[in-house]
Amino acid sequence: MSARLGRADMEPFIRLAATAAPLKRDNIDTDQILPARFLMMPRDERYRTYVFRDLRQNADGSEIPDFVLNQKPFRDARIIVAGHNFGCGSSREGAVFTLVDAGFRCVIAPGFGDIFYNNAFNNGLLPVILPGETIEILQELLEHTPMPEITVDLEEQLVTGPEKFTARFEIDPHRREKLLKGLDPVAYTMQFEAAINEFENTYGASYPWG
Amino acid sequence: MTGPRSLFDKIWQRHEIARNDAGQSLLFIDRHFCHELSFHAFNMLKARGMRARHPSRTVAVADHYTPTTGETREDFNGNDRYDLYRTLERNAAENDVMFLGLGDHRRGIIHVIGPEQGLSLPGMTIVCGDSHTATHGAMGALSFGIGASDVSHVLATQTLWQPRPKSMRVTVTGKRPAHVSAKDVILAIIRHIGAAGGTGHVIEYAGPVIDALSVEERLTVCNMSIEAGARAGMIAPDDTTINWIAGKPFAPKETRWDAALADWRALPTEPGAAFDKEAVINGGDIAPMVTWGTSPEDAAPIDEFVPDPASEPDATKRSALTDKLDYMGLTPGQALADIDVDRVFIGSCTNSRIDDLREAAAIAKGRHAKVPAMVVPGSGLVRKQAEQEGLNRIFIEAGFDWRPVAGCSMCVGVNGDLVAPGERCASTSNRNFRGRQGPGARTHLVGPAMAAAAAVTGKLSDVRKIGAR
Numbered sequence: 159m160s161a162r163l164g165r166a167d168m169e170p171f172i173r174l175a176a177t178a179a180p181l182k183r184d185n186i187d188t189d190q191i192l193p194a195r196f197l198m199m200p201r202d203e204r205y206r207t208y209v210f211r212d213l214r215q216n217a218d219g220s221e222i223p224d225f226v227l228n229q230k231p232f233r234d235a236r237i238i239v240a241g242h243n244f245g246c247g248s249s250r251e252g253a254v255f256t257l258v259d260a261g262f263r264c265v266i267a268p269g270f271g272d273i274f275y276n277n278a279f280n281n282g283l284l285p286v287i288l289p290g291e292t293i294e295i296l297q298e299l300l301e302h303t304p305m306p307e308i309t310v311d312l313e314e315q316l317v318t319g320p321e322k323f324t325a326r327f328e329i330d331p332h333r334r335e336k337l338l339k340g341l342d343p344v345a346y347t348m349q350f351e352a353a354i355n356e357f358e359n360t361y362g363a364s365y366p367w368g
Numbered sequence: 369m370t371g372p373r374s375l376f377d378k379i380w381q382r383h384e385i386a387r388n389d390a391g392q393s394l395l396f397i398d399r400h401f402c403h404e405l406s407f408h409a410f411n412m413l414k415a416r417g418m419r420a421r422h423p424s425r426t427v428a429v430a431d432h433y434t435p436t437t438g439e440t441r442e443d444f445n446g447n448d449r450y451d452l453y454r455t456l457e458r459n460a461a462e463n464d465v466m467f468l469g470l471g472d473h474r475r476g477i478i479h480v481i482g483p484e485q486g487l488s489l490p491g492m493t494i495v496c497g498d499s500h501t502a503t504h505g506a507m508g509a510l511s512f513g514i515g516a517s518d519v520s521h522v523l524a525t526q527t528l529w530q531p532r533p534k535s536m537r538v539t540v541t542g543k544r545p546a547h548v549s550a551k552d553v554i555l556a557i558i559r560h561i562g563a564a565g566g567t568g569h570v571i572e573y574a575g576p577v578i579d580a581l582s583v584e585e586r587l588t589v590c591n592m593s594i595e596a597g598a599r600a601g602m603i604a605p606d607d608t609t610i611n612w613i614a615g616k617p618f619a620p621k622e623t624r625w626d627a628a629l630a631d632w633r634a635l636p637t638e639p640g641a642a643f644d645k646e647a648v649i650n651g652g653d654i655a656p657m658v659t660w661g662t663s664p665e666d667a668a669p670i671d672e673f674v675p676d677p678a679s680e681p682d683a684t685k686r687s688a689l690t691d692k693l694d695y696m697g698l699t700p701g702q703a704l705a706d707i708d709v710d711r712v713f714i715g716s717c718t719n720s721r722i723d724d725l726r727e728a729a730a731i732a733k734g735r736h737a738k739v740p741a742m743v744v745p746g747s748g749l750v751r752k753q754a755e756q757e758g759l760n761r762i763f764i765e766a767g768f769d770w771r772p773v774a775g776c777s778m779c780v781g782v783n784g785d786l787v788a789p790g791e792r793c794a795s796t797s798n799r800n801f802r803g804r805q806g807p808g809a810r811t812h813l814v815g816p817a818m819a820a821a822a823a824v825t826g827k828l829s830d831v832r833k834i835g836a837r
Contacts, residue, residue: 182684185563185663189801194782197405198433198452212803217789243564246597247801249499251408251515269564272599273499277515294684330531332390343517344416347525350386350394354527357385357396365382367620367628368398368425368492 169282170340174263175309176236178319179226180297186240187247188274192256205252206259231306239296239308240267245274245285254281264310266317268293279333280343284312286327299323312338372638375604376535376570379510379635383493385527392529399487400426400522401478401496402465404433404452409497409519410459422526423464427487430456430469431477433783436744436771439470443773445784463523474617476747476774479503479717483587484747486616490605490632495522500717500798501600502593506586507613508605508635510570513594533599534644536569537637540577542652547832549727550585551719551796551815553577554592555657555667561647563665566598569645572637573603577651583612584723591718592798595664604636658704658828659800659813661692666800667813668704670830676700695802696810697792705830707812710791712741712823713805714768714816716779719796720746722753724816728796729759730836731820737767738826741819742785744777768823781806794822 196208213225221228227235238244238257244267245253254277257265263283268290270278278285288296299320300306308319312334317325335341347354362368373381385394402409406428413419420426430453435443444450453469460467468475474485478496482488482504490508495501497519504511518528538557557573558565571593573586581589586603593601603609610632613619620628655669674693677700680686693700698707714720714728725745743763745751751774754760763770771777778785779797781804787793789808796819797804800811812828817836821829 183688187663187799187801189799189804193803193807194780195807197782198448201408212807217807243567243597246563247499247594247799249497249501249513249515250405251497251517254515255408269567271597272567273513273515273594277517280515280517330390330392332388332392332529332531335390343521343529344418344524347394347521347527347529353386353394354396354525358526361382361396365398365491365631367489367624 168340171263171282171284171312171337173311175307177232177234177306178237178239178300178308179232179235180300181226181238181240182297184241185243185246188245188250188253189247191253192250197250197252201255205256209256209260236261237264237308238262239293239300240265242268244270246271249273251277254278254283258283279336284337286310288325288327292325296323372640374535374637374641375572375602375635376510379491392531394527395493395530397495397522397526397528398492399494401482402426402428403431403478404456406497406519407455408516409523412520413523418524420463420465420523425526426465428456428460428465428467429475429478432776434775435783436773436775436777436785439773473748477717477776480721480746483507484749486613486619491635499594500591503587503591503717505600505602506590508609510600512600534569536566536571536645537643538571538573539575539648540651541575541648542650544577544651547656548654549815549817550581550588552654552657554589556654557649558596558664559667560649561596563663564597566596569598570600571598573601578603582723583608584721588718595798605632656818656831660698660704662695662800662802664800670705672704674698674700674702704828707828709739709794709822709827711739711793712819713778713793713795714819715744715777716797718798719816720744722750725754725759728816728820729762731817731834732766732768733762734837735766735824737823739823741823742769742771742778744771745774747774778805794819794828
């Protein structure tokens with residue numbers, strides 16, 4: 159499980175073979191991933207239990223059987239294959255924390271909310287973008303195969319799945335590197351400290367009202 | 369860079385410290401705002417043994433968890449929320465960061481007070497661990513929301529690595545009809561381009577309808593850029609912007625003002641500047657809008673109808689639509705102006721400024737609320753101004769619940785101001801997501817006058833047919 163204190167000791171992501179759950183809904187927003195009432199909670203061992211809480215459970219705590227992650231083959235999924243615009247909405251990094259703490263390491267979707275996408279990389283969660291038609295094929299396969307397992311290979315930038323499903327994905331090389339090595343972003347930036355210092359001296363003189 | 373440049377190009381260029389092999393830019397951040405939920409970021413900073421690199425560039429404001437009824441510990445909804453407030457106060461003190469807390473008349477919602485205090489200025493890069501940070505783009509700034517890890521990165525380094533976003537221009541032509549608010553303009557834009565229409569892009573809003581907006585109205589438009597998926601939204605600074613900023617507490621003064629003015633005048637997009645994407649909307653066609661679903665793109669003019677899943681050919685979309693209407697408790701084909709509401713909320717970083725309260729009060733005046741209707745000003749200064757103008761009395765006489773203390777309140781509900789399960793709320797906030805205003809809450813997004821109209825009629829109503837008194 160990933161680090162509690164953030165990325166200083168972030169777990170690298172190279173290759174993952176795991177159960178994948180088809181979440182066939184567009185615009186899964188961050189309020190659905192982590193309902194607002196949990197925002198104030200510290201990131202402790204309870205954090206993993208908040209994930210998709212109101213999609214998974216009724217108000218009385220009973221399970222909603224229709225929800226895909228409550229269904230037999232998908233209960234231990236570590237990969238989500240979702241609809242358009244996954245993670246849209248608020249900037250809450252808690253949405254990524256709760257996914258990661260619940261064991262998810264990868265979300266595949268036709269598109270993501272920008273801030274969620276960025277937050278994911280900061281926590282060792284790999285967001286993979288594939289075309290909508292490819293996602294629909296993959297979701298169908300996962301629904302109808304007895305072993306809904308796929309492999310996501312970040313080094314090769316490849317998703318492979320049931321019935322010889324194969325799809326290549328594109329990813330920003332810097333972000334890929336960050337995940338492959340589990341790079342600490344602040345330490346990386348501090349390599350540029352001389353440039354930052356130099357910039358600050360000139361900038362402050364040019365725009366003193368900032 | 370050669371050739372005509374956009375407002376975005378100019379701001380990006382002047383903040384670029386370095387570029388790495390992957391083409392990401394290291395940007396200098398002028399202003400950083402934080403709030404109670406920044407505790408994760410302060411914890412990360414502490415875990416690294418670091419403190420804020422430039423404390424004077426960060427401002428901490430308590431807004432999410434603060435009560436709206438009073439300003440003492442007892443007014444908080446439970447000790448946990450008070451502790452969260454105190455944690456922000458402590459983190460700010462430990463890092464020498466300015467803290468605006470309870471009892472400070474300047475305090476309010478970050479996205480209201482940043483511009484109001486002159487802390488958010490043209491040409492700046494502005495970030496905050498909140499997606500509605502796009503609001504400040506209305507000042508002619510590049511302003512966007514970030515997560516906790518990036519907040520800690522900004523605290524530690526005053527910089528952020530960013531891939532260069534794509535650019536998009538949304539032009540609103542023609543003339544805005546009477547009774548059409550800035551909220552209606554942005555809801556119409558989101559309906560047009562979709563909730564992911566701006567993904568990966570920074571939007572510049574332009575055209576005669578945008579030019580004619582007040583600063584408060586521009587803040588409303590830019591606020592909801594994230595609801596169109598955009599990284600940020602911005603509007604070029606002009607006389608309206610500059611006159612509004614003049615004299616604000618943290619705005620530059622004297623010779624610095626003159627220098628700033630010369631700089632700001634040169635910021636707007638030059639004719640012929642290229643955008644990766646363009647959208648054009650006829651402002652004359654925009655009507656008062658309401659949302660009927662659970663995404664801000666589910667918006668429609670008030671005189672339209674709830675969509676019918678039966679007319680959706682795609683099976684997945686059909687079932688998603690059925691599911692949405694089920695959650696919202698709506699019948700296909702039902703007139704939007706025929707939907708009863710249980711309560712009304714007027715407030716949030718979208719619509720809690722003085723213009724918004726004036727618009728709502730004009731409808732409330734001389735009428736009476738048929739359902740509970742809460743009004744929460746966006747800042748202590750907005751409250752003061754509203755009271756000087758007698759708006760609070762208009763609301764109170766109309767049976768509205770005027771709250772004396774500013775904050776995010778029922779937009780996100782984390783301070784305890786919640787919409788009950790199954791309840792239907794006409795709200796001037798920015799998100800109609802499932803459970804956004806409380807588990808099971810049903811939200812219809814509207815502008816301030818439309819919200820007041822819903823309060824006095826007990827249902828979603830066409831403000832054009834009601835009219836101000």
